[in-house]
Amino acid sequence: xxxxxxxxxxxxxxxxxxxxxxxxxxxxxxxxxxxxxxxxxxxxxxxxxxxxxxxxxxxxxxxxxxxxxxxxxxxxxxxxxxxxxxxxxxxxxxxxxxxxxxxxxxxxxxxxxxxxxxxxxxxxxxxxxxxxxxxxxxxxxxxxxxxxxxxxxxxxxxxxxxxxxxxxxxxxxxxx
Numbered sequence: 001x002x003x004x005x006x007x008x009x010x011x012x013x014x015x016x017x018x019x020x021x022x023x024x025x026x027x028x029x030x031x032x033x034x035x036x037x038x039x040x041x042x043x044x045x046x047x048x049x050x051x052x053x054x055x056x057x058x059x060x061x062x063x064x065x066x067x068x069x070x071x072x073x074x075x076x077x078x079x080x081x082x083x084x085x086x087x088x089x090x091x092x093x094x095x096x097x098x099x100x101x102x103x104x105x106x107x108x109x110x111x112x113x114x115x116x117x118x119x120x121x122x123x124x125x126x127x128x129x130x131x132x133x134x135x136x137x138x139x140x141x142x143x144x145x146x147x148x149x150x151x152x153x154x155x156x157x158x159x160x161x162x163x164x165x166x167x168x169x170x171x172x173x174x175x176x
Contacts, residue, residue, distance in 0.1 A: 008047060008048050008049070009038065009040075009045040009046065009047055009048065010045065010046050010048060010051065011043065011044070011045060011046075012026055012027060012030060012037075012044055012046065015035075015046045015051055018051075018063050018065060018066060019051070019055065019060070019063070020063075029054070030044070030046075034054055034058075035050055035051060035054045036050050048066050051066065052066055052067075052105060056105065056107050056122060059114070059117050059118060059121040059122075060121060061121050061122075061123060062105075062122070062123075067105075071103055071104065071105060072102075072103075072104045072105070072125045072126065072171075073104065073105045073107070073122060073123065073124045073125050073126075074104050074105070074106045074107070074124060074125065074126045074127075074128065074171065075107050075109065075118065075119065075122055075124035075126070075127045075128070076095070076106060076107070076108040076109070076127075076128045076129075076130070077108075077109055077110075077111050077115060077127065077128070077129045077130070077139070077143070078108065078109070078110055078111065078130045078131070079110075079111040079129065079130060079131030079132070079135055079136060079139050080130070080131055080132060080135075080158070081110055083130075083158045084158065087158045087159070087161060090161040090164075090165075091130070091161060091164065094161070094164060094165045094168055095108075095168075097168075098168045098171070098172065101172060102171075102172060104171075107122055107124075111129075111131070111139055115143070115146075116146045119143065119146050119147070120146070124151060125151065125152075126151065126152045126153075126154070126171060127143060127151060127152070127153045127154070128153075128154050128155075128156070128164070128167065129143065129153065129154070129155040129156070130155075130156050130157075130158060130164075131155070131156075131157065132157060132158075133157045136155045136156070136157060137155065139155070140153055140155040154167050
């Protein structure tokens with residue numbers, strides 16, 4: 001059973017207001033199952049974490065009021081989706097361990113025509129890019145052109161998983 005903390009849950013009206021959408025539109029999101037609803041004492045509630053995940057997944061900017069305690073946002077961009085299984089496993093486990101010890105939001109995406117939109121709407125505090133040695137520099141340069149502020153951007157080739165873990169360890173100070 002979940003332990004309910006009032007600061008972590010919003011009513012549909014509050015959530016609609018935070019998202020700057022109408023109550024009707026927000027209700028349609030709930031009715032279509034896009035955001036999980038919790039029933040408590042006859043009232044429908046939305047977890048702030050579920051709401052954040054919905055906004056990130058649908059390229060909608062996350063309002064600062066949902067980011068409790070200076071929560072950091074990290075965007076991981078994979079320029080190539082097919083990597084050796086051992087490398088993929090190292091990356092997944094490093095992100096899993098990192099997520100266990102931090103309060104950061106981690107979003108992983110493929111580098112494609114929607115990358116710019118994701119960067120603009122997600123507004124990450126740090127960007128991590130994976131790609132082939134010859135392509136990762138071009139990808140990082142192209143991403144830097146999209147950025148309107150100075151955001152730390154780290155790039156890695158699939159063979160540099162130890163460098164990746166080292167950067168994650170340095171970022172580990174982003175506790176909420």
